[in-house]
Amino acid sequence: MRDYEQETAFLGEWGPFQRTIFFLLSASIIPNGFNGLSAVFLSATPEHRCLVPAGVNLSAAWRNASLPWESLPDGTLAESRCHRYRLALIRNFSARGLSPGVDVDLGELPQEPCLDGWSYSTDLYHSTIVTEWNLVCENDWKGPLTSSLFFVGVLIGSFVSGQMSDRFGRKLVLFSTMAVQTGFSFIQVFSSSWEMFSVLFLIVGMGQISNYVAAFILGAEILGKSVRIIYSTLGVCIFYAIGYMLLPLFAYFIRDWRMLLLALTAPGLLCIPLWWIIPESPRWLISQGRIEEAEIIIRKAAKQNGILAPATIFDPTEIQELDSHKQRxxxxxxxxxxxxxxxxxxxxxxxxxxxxxxxxxxxxxxxxxxxxxxxxxxxxxxxxxxxxxxxxxxxxxxxxxxxxxxxxxxxxxxxxxxxxxxxxxxxxxxxxxxxxxxxxxxxxxxxxxxxxxxxxxxxxxxxxxxxxxxxxxxxxxxxxxxxxxxxxxxxxxxxxxxxxxxxxxxxxxxxxxxxxxxxxxxxxxxxxxxxxxxxxxxxxxxxxxxxxxxxxxxxxx
CATH class of the missing domain: 1.20.1250.20 (MFS general substrate transporter like domains)
Structure with a gap:
């Protein structure tokens, strides 16, 4: 059998069929730009400080002086994010009419953790998973772990996606993993704990990379040699960047993390109609011996390009002969x-x-x-x-x-x-x-x-x-x-x-x-x-x- 590209050369390189595949598969990558870096805003840490309950009877002077000052990484001073002066002690000082810094040396006062929680700034974010589950101070390690778990899912997905694609087909894996990415992102919106959110994020990571790889392979196998290089280096990558560019736009107008995640998930539903437009890879079908299905796809492509296909495209006997010669x-x-x-x-x-x-x-x-x-x-x-x-x-x-x-x-x-x-x-x-x-x-x-x-x-x-x-x-x-x-x-x-x-x-x-x-x-x-x-x-x-x-x-x- 001659080379696959020689057999299908009559289709041309850049007809309506190839343009449709190029742009639709590239567009299917846009949601990956959303999900791949959504943690930038979902797990952002706003300015915060120890909460001093409003019901505590403190004078205005002691309430303003209830938090120690600390040096931030950029060298500036700010009220402590993780400690406050012992509340029972300063409440006693306030009741006795003592003044902070005058009657009492603040540097000598004992401190305690933020036992009543934190007060978060809403200037940039109305809510994030950090403010939802207080992932600060002794729990600040959970923020980066959330992103790492997503990438653990990416690692697992990249390991299994190629094998799944080889066994079940490029198209089925592509749309199945799109469904995983969109479906589990939607369930994430209703997360009741950080643990639930993180486990779901791991699964979303598995779907995200599998979807990306499947689209990559499917496009590379359908498109011709000259278009394939552009698709691999520019088409998929730039459409991923477009999704990444749209992420801060969504986040700017939607400051609540649950509504933001819902808005980022919804565009995945637009990929559903692509099932009836994007075909399976003819190369993969031939490798599975499904030559008639591959010919049907090529003939439809020829019709879309306005080209008359030859009577016989693939010779089954030559394919069987080719398969018999296997390398070590x-x-x-x-x-x-x-x-x-x-x-x-x-x-x-x-x-x-x-x-x-x-x-x-x-x-x-x-x-x-x-x-x-x-x-x-x-x-x-x-x-x-x-x-x-x-x-x-x-x-x-x-x-x-x-x-x-x-x-x-x-x-x-x-x-x-x-x-x-x-x-x-x-x-x-x-x-x-x-x-x-x-x-x-x-x-x-x-x-x-x-x-x-x-x-x-x-x-x-x-x-x-x-x-x-x-x-x-x-x-x-x-x-x-x-x-x-x-x-x-x-x-x-x-x-x-x-x-x-x-x-x-x-x-x-x-x-x-x-x-x-x-x-x-x-x-x-x-x-x-x-x-x-x-x-x-x-x-x-x-x-x-x-x-x-x-x-x-x-x-x-």
Whole structure:
């Protein structure tokens, strides 16, 4: 049997059928932008202070002096968030007519926790899960854990989604996981405890990534080669960024977390009609021996494009003959087989993990920046669009390792510079954060293509899968990088910046793949030679030297 793309070449590359698939599948990713970073506002921590009950008989002077002062991470002084002067004692002083700071030295007074709860500012948020269940002070670790549990769900979903998709089909998994994401988000609205909310958030994370991966694969398998690369690097990513941009818009007008979550969940219902428009992957159907169903889809596509399909598209006898020639099965241990592939695997795993820490750490940290958190979140989202476009343009013409190392070094260095900016120049600090986000996002877009070109065909899916799993571990850790800002506001940027710079340097030790034929076997992989590029010894030529360079996206495998 000839190549699938040769068999379906009569459809063309960019007809009405392909445009419909491109835009509808890309649009189905928009809710992922909502859910993926909704914790930015759902679990935001507003300004708060210990509550002194209104019914307590205190003079105005003692009520104003009932809270000790503490130094915040930014160096300013504020009333304590987690302690108050012992209420029974100051009530006694008030009853005796003693004055704070005059008759009584406040520095000598014993303190106690916020036994009566907290008073939360409603200037930015009317309610969040933090104010709902008092996730502050001794319970402040629950906030970042909520986000981490979502990413644990993403880790689990990324592990099982590929297997489910291979077994049950791309379309069924796509819409089933959309239903999981939308359905469990809706149940979250009625959460009665933090524990219930967090467990449901984990399940939403499983649906969120499975939906994303299924749409990615389905589009890559239906669309032609020239459109597939644009779909993989621009279509899905930019529509995800559009959803991310709409998140602060929803949050700005809806300040209650339950109503906000309901508003973010509702657009998922708009994907229901897509079931009757988006077809199953013909490639997957052929792999399952369901050739007639695949032909029906191709004929409908030809009709939509105004093209007459040939009498016979796929020859069942040739497909059976092709299936009889199977290569030796490979496993994960093949990624550690030789020094060369082992080193590339370790480098790829660490690079993916740190890029993920930087991306999600900066995204989740936007409420902690100076200024309006809604505007900061929008800027963090909109900067991704030029990052994806520039990453795509750079991948077309420039060497991979130098390009990716450059954007990583850019992102890391500007994050390290933030600590040098004076406190009153907060606009400059925000600009540096966004520039860092730009560099890390561009690296995130590039690393998919670069990694897919490093590994040979026989283990390429496993190599990308291992790197992707490491990326999920990075996203799980990212909320705790943000959490460190409660102790020192520069610490998250120092850690993320230092690690990103390190990854940029390590990228230079990887082999260059631009303009080099893709390796088919482990022996044909490019050799790791530090900063010096050296091609691998090829026992057979993969292609003529005059062949054009191949650029492969991980989703086109």
């Amino acid at each position: 099965a490979h496993n994960f241990l093949d990624l550690l087989k030789t020094y060369n592939i082992r080193t590339i695997t370790f480098l790829s795993v660490f690079i993916w993990m740190i890029i993920s820490v930087g991306y999600f750490g900066l995204s989740l940290n936007t409420p902690n920046l100076h200024g309006d958190p809604y505007l900061n979140c929008f800027l963090s989202a909109i900067v991704e669009v030029p990052a994806y476009v520039i990453a795509w343009l750079l991948l077309q013409t420039l060497p991979r390792r130098y390009t990716m190392a450059s954007v990583l070094l850019l992102g890391g260095v500007v994050l390290l510079l933030i600590q040098l900016v004076p406190t009153d120049l907060y606009i400059l600090s925000i600009m540096l954060v966004m520039l860092g986000k730009f560099g890390i996002t561009a690296a995130f877009a590039m690393v998919y293509v670069y990694t897919s070109e490093l590994y040979p065909t026989v283990v390429r899916n496993m190599g990308i899968g291992a790197s992707s799993m490491a990326s999920r571990l990075g996203s799980i850790l990212s909320p705790y990088f943000v959490y460190l800002g409660a102790y020192d506001r520069f610490l998250p940027y120092i850690l993320m910046g230092s690690l990103t710079v390190l990854m940029g340097i390590l990228t230079l030790f990887l082999p260059e793949t631009h303009g080099v034929p893709l390796p088919e076997t482990i022996e044909q992989m490019l050799r790791l030679k530090g900063l010096k590029y050296k091609a691998a010894f090829h026992t057979t030529r993969l292609s003529r030297s005059s062949d054009p360079p191949k650029i492969l996206s991980s989703t086109s495998l």
